[in-house]
Amino acid sequence: MDYYWEKLSSDPKAEQCGWLKDKYGVSWQVWPKTIGEMMANATTEQMEHFFK
Known part of the structure; x- marks a missing residue:
């Protein structure tokens, strides 16, 4: 899970409850x-x- 999160995430302000942008x-x-x-x-x- 951390692997995908690190690769996909680009906007920390848009992240909560498992959602990222x-x-x-x-x-x-x-x-x-x-x-x-x-x-x-x-x-x-x-x-x-x-x-x-």
Whole structure:
């Protein structure tokens, strides 16, 4: 995930919640493959922290 983020990201001000913008102005949302599993097994506290 970090590999793609570093290669694609060009506007740190446009980055939040997994979204980034590349040098052409195209927005991308970068998530780990296991995000579904992580969210399914997360505690309420972890979910609250994730969606702040």
